[in-house]
Amino acid sequence: MLTIGELASYAGVTVRAVRHYHAKGLLPEPERDHSGYRRYGAGAVVELIRIRTLAGAGVPLARVRDLLQADDAEFAAAVADIDERLRAEIRERQRHRERIARLASGDSLALPPEVVEFLDRLRSLGVDERIVEVERDGWIPLAARSPERVPEWVARKRQQIAEPQLIDFYLTLGRALDRTDDDPRLAELADKLADYITRMADEQGEKYVDDADIEPLFAKLMDALAFDTAPPARRLIELLKERGWTGWTKLERVDPTRAVNGTAARRSRGRRNGGVSNGLCHPPGDCLP
Template sequence: MRIGELAALLGVSTRTVRHYHQQGILPEPPRRANGYREYGVRDAIALARVRRLVELGLSLEEARDVIADDRSRALSEILAELDADLARQEHEIRLRRARLAEVLEGARTGTLGPDETASPELVALLRAVDLPASKAAAWDRDLLVLMDSMGTDADREQAFGMFGSLAADPEVTARGHEFYRRLDELTDASPDDPRVAPLAAMLADYSVEHLLAHTGLHDWEPGMMEPFLDGLAPAQAEVVRQAMRLIARR
């Protein structure tokens, strides 16, 4: 497979793969007679290992040593180790999703309290922010709950302070309600509906003007929201995807 196919297989960019080559972490295959580098199964496994090691908090230098050791190991042994790690991740994700489902239900029913399931800041924010009764607004609220349940104290303090100040501005609140209304209108629309692109541009402008200005996060990956789009209709999810691509270009 070519470098683009390898990158797509592991959900990274070709720039990331080339960076790992430059750092000496991922061996770079020689060019063939056709001028292209061809990657195989072991290359894909090595890239998967690098990504996982980085997720676990290892530095690139430490990951380089592990990948170097892998070259002397049997492929079947490495695959078995990856499979065991995926099984552990699957178990952990199931536990976290079950816990999150409890928190989300509490948020929906208004019974969420300032105990170990949610911070007092989230409870106060949900009471203060007048979100409309819509599926799009409920999706936004679920993201807030997810942020609260999995973020650090510093993340929560910054995020809830930001959202609280935005909610206190009537003009900003009106724009948010208008966005939710237009997004709900796309519930039964197709992803190529002509209303998608203008609404995506509106969301991108709003995010750059308010969210990014407060957080300073300008290195957004276009696919970072993909895991959270299952709860949206196809056209609604396309709005978020296009907005993320627009933000990434700014």
């Protein structure tokens, strides 16, 4: 008769594994000696090796008992089913490995491949890395919220950056990041951008530039991300509003006359309050001496 340790040694498992198989009902409890210790016969060694072999092959313990009791046909069918499940798991793990490999590039985190390719294209065109970060940070919540629309949006972006005028916008905005809000080149950029947006709206339709499916609150969140990364963008949007358009993520037509009056009123309040309006500087830079 064998002790539990000897049984485990002969079968090539640990004592803990033997106890676990007992607890799961896979290995029958043996008789005990007068001291209360388990004592096993040769049949237990054979049974334990069969359990170990099935478990080692990836068979779930919940199915091991059925396989131990199955006839040849049932055993073959069960093994085929388990093999297919393991193949599916291997394919899924391979996909995980591919995703992990893509994470070597920071852009790949939480972004689909087509967006990563678009960001790389911006870099190859010489766009400032901070502007690329604005794009990246905007794509992350967009892709998470509406993954089914990413291919459509990326295709539109690719079409847009094929135009020299829009690439010039990206490059100019990148150079503006290190300038003050009153830099006249921001106004020039707003003129060019307003002309471009108006032309696109006239040629392609309003929906091409104003995606109605983006909720205003979500667009506001996206705008905040852009403004935090590229502060001059806030001033640019204010200038753009004076030219008939507003919004960074969700573009909308506005009355430029009302926009100019609103901007003047905010600046007037800011000057009366020593450069502070409602606890904020409108626009950024107005609080500077």
